[in-house]
Every structure is written in structure tokens, then in C-alpha cells.
Amino acid sequence: MVMKPLPKTNIREIAQLAGVSVATVSRVLNNAENVRPATREKVREVMREQNYIPSATARDLSFQRSAVVAAVVPDLQNPFFYGLIAGITRVAEENHFQVLIFNTNEDADKEYRILETIRERNVAGILISAAGVRDKRTGDILKAYQAGGTPVVLIDRYIEGGEDLDSVMADNESGAYAAVSKLIELGHRRIAIIAGEKAYSPVYERELGYRRALSEHHIRIREEYIAYGNQMADQAYLCMKKLLALPKPPTAVFCGNNMMTLGAMRCMIEKGMEFGRDISLVGFDDIDVLNDMGIRLSVVDRSEQEMGEQAMRMFLRHLEDGAGGRSHISVPTRLILRGTELLQSGRGDTKGKEQ
Amino acid sequence: MVMKPLPKTNIREIAQLAGVSVATVSRVLNNAENVRPATREKVREVMREQNYIPSATARDLSFQRSAVVAAVVPDLQNPFFYGLIAGITRVAEENHFQVLIFNTNEDADKEYRILETIRERNVAGILISAAGVRDKRTGDILKAYQAGGTPVVLIDRYIEGGEDLDSVMADNESGAYAAVSKLIELGHRRIAIIAGEKAYSPVYERELGYRRALSEHHIRIREEYIAYGNQMADQAYLCMKKLLALPKPPTAVFCGNNMMTLGAMRCMIEKGMEFGRDISLVGFDDIDVLNDMGIRLSVVDRSEQEMGEQAMRMFLRHLEDGAGGRSHISVPTRLILRGTELLQSGRGDTKGKEQ
């Protein structure tokens, strides 16, 4: 059976069939007030009959702006960024926007190239979790977009020189502070952190929260308990190994992000240690599959979905008010205690307790 | 500091500055042969100076087709699908295509609406892992696209009435067959499967592979060892529970997909069972985070990245040859044995052994 191709009717045909001018059809399309109800209905009817869909391409060309936003992320394999994209697309579709995705692969050069080519599409906005956090070109081109009327929203990571750009960040510092304070409250004194590179604001801010928690509770910060990796699992694995090899190993470990938590867990599992029993563990970012598996890990959680949604909403606002720049949203984090913050088999006891 | 907005030069200005006509500039843009080298260079120079980027919108309108493909997936949070998207975008960008993503949320109605609106963009192709696998409208509209010259590639799931559409599937049946055969070879006789809904071809095909493996090895297929859930973790958890409650529980379990494996694992963990020791377990689809954590699970693996890449390549081919329809690629699966296929603490012994 041969299927009939989708009709490619245009506004002119519709006008003709409805016995009106293209202007009127255009008005109906854009819900302009000044169209007689009868005419409007007639036009609508013809559009239905013809299964007419107006060309977004043509509209964009005329309008000089498209209902498309670019979502630029550094790693399309990381669950965090997927949650982000899911949030972005959710709000986008509610508002009849479409989403183009770009993967920079944590490569600043590639990112620059992408941002440069994106110009060709007249996207309405750019939502980006930048790779070139301290690459001048990244900051410059983003600011140029902003100046040109294309709202830019930074997500999750600040960039150097990007103070004037909108942003949606997590409340990293205080999330980490809460987690570490809790550990202290539970009696821990030897608390370690698996930290990351300072250039990446999220992970670095968490380190700051860790430091503040210790300071405020008058616990000496011991540099050997601060293990620096990058933001990946493998380095965190090594960090954990080093921490456990210390003369006085920590009784609790706080991890800088989801990947690092996994790496640390791997090290513990290899050593046959059970977290929440032999050592306490609190991660940053919840890890869905662990929950699917019933592995109850205590974490500082933030909703990446929500961050994506907020970013999209912020963009939409600035599209309206034309403002743009210098709006900063901090998405709250919450500490979810599931037992691994304790020592000696606290697992399950505090099931679902959150604060 | 105020940043200068990005220039919005058009072809006319370039022509003027280069002292040629727009036609010539257009030729240079499209690498047409018939332009004197000197002229070409002059034009290129002006374009560089002006930091000129041709408008894709205008090009699309004129060309009546855009360098954009739509990637339509049912669940942006499932690692499988985002691996797919990572693969698609990788090949897309190599070929200067951009990717619009749409999340159908496993909702056939929403999917139909999306496919209907996509028309407005004149996308070059549609790569889809369909939600409406037996929804007539989904099949019809996709065939209509195909008939209209827009290549459609089905990924991972067949749809009813979609025989004439291109597809990239995994070799589910034989992957499952290999896994179950291996279990039999290892001495298992009471082998269960956590299966899904028949409508979803991938999971159903795996059930068929399971059945064939048993049959060919002359092992009676016992329906109580076939637990039907949907494709999600929670149902699989219940399935596993039921299986373990049988008078003669299975000694080995094969799971229909990644989520189902996680659900099954949760049940085992809750019961304090260790897979690869108290019960054998083989999943379908590798789960990266488990590896990051050092949990070595035996699985039938297929590369979702590769499936995405193949799909994009298939689309590109059909864009060239104009063929389209009836090309089917089956991406091979491979059995990765990491120990959980054994009983009695085989963990780690067969480290990295693959076949």
C-alpha cells in the first residue's frame, strides 16, 4: 500500500480556498483580534481540511527569530545533564519551543565552534552548561549573544567573565555545608572530602561548604582529608584509596558529585567495606539507579530536572521583558538521609527521612 | 564593559563589499565550480572580515529542507535512550546536521502531536524510537513522511504497519539466546526470565531467544519461570519476588532490559542474596554506573551509541540515494561474562571475559 505524502499546502492556497487574502490567513494563524468570527471560522475550516501546517522556517525568516532554543551541554552521557535536558524540553514544549542539543564533550574549542555556528539558526536563546569555564572566547561570544538580544542562561557552572549573564545554579555551598554539619552532629570528626578541580564552580563550592562546616564547628581542617581528583569516577576511586590508606583514615567521606561518589563506592566495595557500617558516606547528587536497585545512599540532592525547568523559564521571562543578564537563581538542595551517613549498620533505620 | 552584539550581515552586504553580485556570493557559499579563484578569494575574505554566517533559516526556506533531524525518544531519562542520542548527535555533527530532540514520554498521543508539528520545520529526517508501537496514527504519519521524501528510521522498536520503514534494531533474539544457552551450558536447568509486554518488540524478541535456547537444549519451558512485567524496574522487582517464592525457585534469572535488571537486583539485595553466589543473573543492556561502582554484572550488551550512529548513517545514505524504506540493520549484541552467570562466588574469576 502506497501512503500519500503529507500535504505541503501554503498560506496562499489556504487563502484562495477560503476566499480571502493571505494577510487574513496570517491573522488567523497569529490569533489577531481584527478578524470577523465567521471569516476566522471559514479559514480554520479550510486549514483543517487541507491538513495545513504553517512553515516555521518561513515564519522564522520573516520574524527574524525562531521558536528554538539551543541546549549546550558538556557530556551527553552524564545522567545529570540528561535530567537537565529533560527539564528544559518539558518546559520548552509547554511553551511551544523546540530544543536543539549540542554536546561539547568538555572541549572548549568545540564549544566555541558550536556557539559560532549556532548563529545561523537565529535561536531564541541559549541554555548552556559551559565547558570553557575559563576560556575568554566562550564568555565573549555568550555576552555578544546577550547583547544582540539572544538571552543566555548559564546552568550549573559559572564561567569566567560571565557575571552579567543569567544563571541557574544549585545551592552547592550550603548543600555541602548541611551534609558535613550533619556528619559532625552525628559524632564524626575525621571527615574527608573527595573534591574536584577549582575551575569547576559546582564542585569547588561544595568544597567551600565542607570547609565552612568544619570551621564553624571548630574542627581543624586537615589537608590530608581533602583529596583532589577531577570530576570523574576513576580519579575519585584513587582518591578514596589514598584516604583509606592514611594512618588515621576518615570515618566519613563526602563526595563532590555523582560520578565521584560512584568511584568512591567502587573502592569501598573492592575492599569489602560496607558504607553506613564500616565507613559513612554522603554523596552529592542523587543517583537514580542506586534507588532502583534498592541501594540506599545518603545524598545531597538537587533536582537537575528543576534546574533545567528554571533555566528555560528564566529564558522565557527574558524573552518577554527583554531584560536578560544578572538574574541568578539558586536551586535549593536537600539532604536526604538514608542511612549511609551513620556508622554501624544504620542502614534503613532512617528510611526516607529527609530535611 | 558593554559587549558588541554579533554582526548580522547578510549576503547582500557581502556582495556589495566584495564588489560582486549576491549570486556570486551564493556560489562561493555553496562551493560552486564556476567562480574565478580570485573572485572566490575576495568574497571569502570579506566574509571573514565581517564575521559573516549565512542564515540557515533563509537557506532552508529556499532549499525547502533543513539540515536538521528530529530525534524522537520515549524517555529522556533512560540511559539507553540517551546513549542513542549521544550516538545520533555524534554522527550528526560530523555531517553538519543539527538535532532537535523530542521526548514522547511513552505517550502515543503526545508522540502523534509531536510528529504532526514537526512538519513545520521541514526536518531532513526523523529518527524515532516509537511509543505508539501499535498506534495506527504513528505508523501512518511516519509512512506519510517517508512517502513525502523525509527518511524515517525506526530505532530499537518495530511498530505495527511499519514494515516498509528503515530500521536499526539490536539482535535481541540471538543475544538472549546466547545468554540463556550459556547459562544452560554452565549447568543451570531452572532458568527464569523477567519478560515484558509483547507489544514491545525488543523485550519480546528476547523472550523468544530465551524460549529457543531452552527448546534447542531440550529443556522444558515452564511457564512459571516466565514472569511478565512491563519494561520498568518496579514491575520487575515484583516479578523477581514471585520467582523467588516458587516452590522450586530458579537458579538463574535472565532480565529483559536494563531497568528490569535493576528491579530484580533490588529484590535480591533486599533478601540479602548475592548474585553470582546465591543466584545467577544475566541482564540485557550494560549499566555503566554499576561498572563505575565496580559491580560486575554479566550482561548481553549492545552499544546504544552505535545504534544511534547507525541510524543517523542510514538516514544520511537515504538522503543521498533517495531510496528509503526497507533497509534494516541489526546491531550485534555480545555476551559479557563478569561472574554473575555463575553460582557460588564466581565473581571476578572471569573478569573481562567476553564472547
Next chain:
DNA sequence: CTGTTAGCGCCTTCAC
């Protein structure tokens, strides 16, 4: 209320 018309930026015959 409705129609006419001139763009939006680029491509593509068709002449020269």
C-alpha cells in the same frame, strides 16, 4: 475588518 505589497536572506534559472 480585509487586501496589497514589500520585505526576511538565500538559491537558482536564465541571460549576457
Next chain:
DNA sequence: GTGAAGGCGCTAACAG
């Protein structure tokens, strides 16, 4: 080789 002109489908004045 190069230029002039019409067209892609829609929007937005400007008339009426």
C-alpha cells in the same frame, strides 16, 4: 564567470 530577477512561505505596514 557573472549578474538580474523571481521565488521559497510568512509577516507587517499601509491602504481602503
